[in-house]
Amino acid sequence: MRTLVSLIVAIFSLLFVIPAEAGFQAKHLDAKQTIKIDGRLDETVWQQAVPHDTFYQTQPIDQRKAHLKTEVRILFDQAAMYVGIKAFDSDPSSIRDSFSRRDRITIDQDFFALYLDPTSAHKSAQIFYVNARGTVMDGIFSDSAGEDSSPDFDFDVATARFEGGWSAEFKIPFSSIAYDKGSHTPWSLLVLRNMTRDQRYRMYSGGVTRATNCNLCYSDTIDGLDQLPSNLSWSLTPQFVARQSTDQTVGQAAQRQQDKQFSLDFKIRPDSATTVDLTLNPDFSQIELDSPQLSGNTRFSIFVQEKRPFFLEGADILRTPFSVISTRSISNPDAGLRYTRRDAQSDVSVIVAKDAAGGLVLIPNTYYSSSANATQSSLATDARVNWRFDTMSLGLVATDREYANIDAYNRVFGPDFVWQIDRNQGLRTQLLLSSTTAQPDANGDLAKGNTTTGHAFYTGWSKSSDAWSIGLSARDISKDFRADNGFFSQVGFQSINNDLTKKWGRIGMWHEFNTYVSSEYKLDSEGNILSKSIAPGMNVAGPFDSSIYLNFNPVLKSRANADGEIYNLSRVSTGFAISPSKQIARVSADFMVGDVIDYLASRLGKGGSASFGAKLRPFDRLELDSSFATNWINASRETATGDRAYSETAIQINSVLHFSEMDTLRLIVQDSRTNRNPELYVSAVAPESTRTVNSLVFTRRVGLGSAGYLGWTQTKSETPGFVAKRKQSEIFAKLSWQI
CATH class of the missing domain: 2.60.40.1190 (Immunoglobulin-like)
Structure with a gap:
């Protein structure tokens, strides 16, 4: 009887007692x-x-x-x-x-x-x-x-x-x-x-x-997390930089300059949901160099990630399907003010920055990107608000760039919508409208011109399951759309993209085995085909966090310019990545071979690309992150069978030695070079162009916002016959301390 009672009590406890x-x-x-x-x-x-x-x-x-x-x-x-x-x-x-x-x-x-x-x-x-x-x-x-x-x-x-x-x-x-x-x-x-x-x-x-x-x-x-504080808090971070620089161009007198600069960052939180940031005369000497990228055979500008501390508060609020706000467009700010608020129903972020004269403004086109000189200072304003409604959110974005003294502007405004239909399915949409009076003049400088207006529309839907995943998206960007505070490298097109993946699950040693088909159909504003492709492929994942992919693009149609022919290309791409050990932390490589358009010559050739990356830890205190990339094109048969028309390489070795948890020495070596065969081009081209950058920085970090930097950077560049050899060097010391 006691055993029976005990059993009943145990069952009752399992069924009715509140579980952990x-x-x-x-x-x-x-x-x-x-x-x-x-x-x-x-x-x-x-x-x-x-x-x-x-x-x-x-x-x-x-x-x-x-x-x-x-x-x-x-x-x-x-x-x-x-x-x-x-x-x-x-x-x-x-x-x-x-x-x-x-x-x-x-x-x-x-x-x-x-x-x-x-x-x-x-x-x-x-x-x-x-x-x-x-x-x-x-x-x-x-x-x-x-x-x-x-x-x-x-x-x-x-x-x-x-x-x-x-x-x-x-x-x-x-x-x-x-x-x-x-x-x-x-x-x-x-x-x-x-x-x-x-x-x-x-x-x-x-x-x-x-x-x-x-x-x-x-x-x-x-x-149980309740009765939380909402008190006033603030921090003040003065920064002092002393630098000495030398600029030497062959055939000209060397220019030497010494400079001392004081800057200030101020952050205040009047309550737990609100943050106000102010920066005066900011300096970014400690920011790590951007990695070199292959750009010699591309028609469009390349996106560069923001790394400057002031612009990073609430950076996620600014993200939308389009890069309508890219703070890297504020190239040389004299001062900036930022307001950020997050509460249960909404997120708000507003940035106002005064950008000094001398920067470049991206001017996107359908078949290429160009730029204009901002010879006047400008005031950049970015505002973003996002309201949440359970599984949905509605956002608004507004940007404004006012150019001083020329009474010209670029303005963008529009809503966006996100619906998380369920955990595996989502929908995103955005509409932007732009108005611009700041137009490039005959000298390539921004000046007040005729008002142009444009639009940019995006919608994308994705759904995934254990067996399948699909993604559909459509874009429509008019040729006169412009966003000077954002990043749009191409305008004037309509496109539809699709990605369909079949997941086969575990097969042998592979934890994942997937096959897929990607497709794109893209038209310019006149209805001409810009690109058209159907690309099947497969990818697998296995031991040591390894992955391998293989992608075929048997029929790719692409047009290089509005009046040019549409090329038929065929390509094969493959690559792998693996993490074999603590010392060889990560190794990866990507390859592509097939038909390549030589945009400078407006012709089709055989070529390809290859990139390699390695993260090595020879011993605990040393990090070695290296990357190498190359592109090449052989001239077409009609010109000179098999002759190399173009090649480009870029390499970076980023090494860090940790003396302690606070003290590090970082050495970066970068080299990029482009070679062309002048005999295979109708227009005059440089046979060779080189650029090397070396940087050595010692850092001692005491805490967030409190650090000392001592650094040296040297840049050498030369394009024989076109641009004289130039060497720039700088030594700097920087001290920042947070109060």
């Missing part, structure tokens, strides 16, 4: 309880917090419980939220924990990532990473635009080893999180644990699947 919460439970610290951020989680209060230990694997095998245990605990007080994570490991000696630079955590390392969404709208999240060595990465994530690690937040984290794994302690001040104190919606959190050994294991605290296009939809709520 699947989400996160935050425990409030009392005034006497403190946390030492050392990564060890050895304070008693950590054991009193309820752990979240249900993780799901998406790689290498999808939709499976994680094979290793991970525990997440959350504490908070009136100043900060604390997140403690323990990662249990069956082979702790294999944990990948090399030194890395801030914001350079990659998939070949063991790391934790927090995706923190105070709105629980599942549209975007602040991200906080730490690898097993203690290197941090932070930024903004959205399912529509991916991760942007450029923004930096003030937070503290430490890691430690324990018998059977490693652990981390995060301290994230509430002053670093944008949230609406008045909202009653619980915050949400998604935690990712990454480890790469013989396989890459990607494990989430929610049941994220490969088919989803909404990772944040699998976030869990953080219950």
Whole structure:
């Protein structure tokens, strides 16, 4: 009888007793309880917090419980939220924990990532990473635009080893999180644990699947996180730069210049949801060099990512299907003001910046990109607001560029709409209208001209399942559309794109085996075919986080200019990537061979491209990131069979030596060169053009916003017979300290 009663009680408990919460439970610290951020989680209060230990694997095998245990605990007080994570490991000696630079955590390392969404709208999240060595990465994530690690937040984290794994302690001040104190919606959190050994294991605290296009939809709520502060906070960051530069062109006297510059960044948060940033005379000497890109045989401008700190606050709010706001268009700001607000229902961002004269303004066309000289200073204004309605959001964007003294402008305005139909299906639409009076004159300078108007329209739908995925998109951009505060390299076309993928699942050693067909149909504003293609292919993923793809483009039609013929091209592309070990962290390569249009000669030739990348860690304190890319074209049979008409190469070696967690020495070596055979061109062309850049920077970081830099940069360029040899060098010292 007792056994029967016990059995009934046990069954009753399983059926009717409230189970442990699947989400996160935050425990409030009392005034006497403190946390030492050392990564060890050895304070008693950590054991009193309820752990979240249900993780799901998406790689290498999808939709499976994680094979290793991970525990997440959350504490908070009136100043900060604390997140403690323990990662249990069956082979702790294999944990990948090399030194890395801030914001350079990659998939070949063991790391934790927090995706923190105070709105629980599942549209975007602040991200906080730490690898097993203690290197941090932070930024903004959205399912529509991916991760942007450029923004930096003030937070503290430490890691430690324990018998059977490693652990981390995060301290994230509430002053670093944008949230609406008045909202009653619980915050949400998604935690990712990454480890790469013989396989890459990607494990989430929610049941994220490969088919989803909404990772944040699998976030869990953080219950118990209440009575949060909303106090005034601010920071002031003075910066001082001293530099000496030399500019020497062969045949001319050397120009030498010494300069001292003082700049100021001011940030104030009047409440938890609002941030105001002000910058005066900003200097960006510490910003890493942009990687060299192949551009000798392209008709269109190449996008360059924003890296300057002032423009990165709330950068995700500015992202829309079109790059209507690209802050790199503000080339040399004298001053800037930014307002950002995030609450439960909406996001708002407004930027106003005074841009000094002397920059270039992108002028897009249908068959090429050109530029105009901004000989006058300008005032750039970008405004973006986004309202959320459950699974939908409605946005508005407005940009304005006013050019001083010439009474001319460029203005863009329009709405956009996002609907997350379900976790695997989404729809995005945007409409933009532009009005422009700033037109290029005969000298290539901007001047006041006739008013031109234009439009840009985009709509895209995607749906995915375990067996199939499909994406459809359409664009319509009129020839007179222009966005001086954004990035549009091509206008005056209509296009339809389609991607259809069949997922075959696991086959032999491959964890994923997919076949796909991509297609494009593109017309210019006169109804002529710009390009038309159908490209089948396949890709697989396997051990050591390896991947291989093969793509065929048997019939590609492309037109080089409005009056030219339409070329029939055939191409084959392939590539691979793999993470074989801690020392050889990542190796990748891409190849293409087939028909290539030589745009300068307006003819078709045989050619191709190849690119290689390697991330090497010969020992813990040294990072080596190298890249090499090349393009080539052989002249057509009608001109000279097999002769090389054009080739271009670009190489970068980016190495960082870590003396300590605060002290690093970064060396960057870049070389790019273009070669052409003058006998194979009707117009005069340069046989060779070269450009090399060397940069050496020592950095000592004391904390966020407080650092010292000592650097040297040298640039050499030459185009024999066209541009004289030129050498520019600079030595600079920079000090910034945050108050």
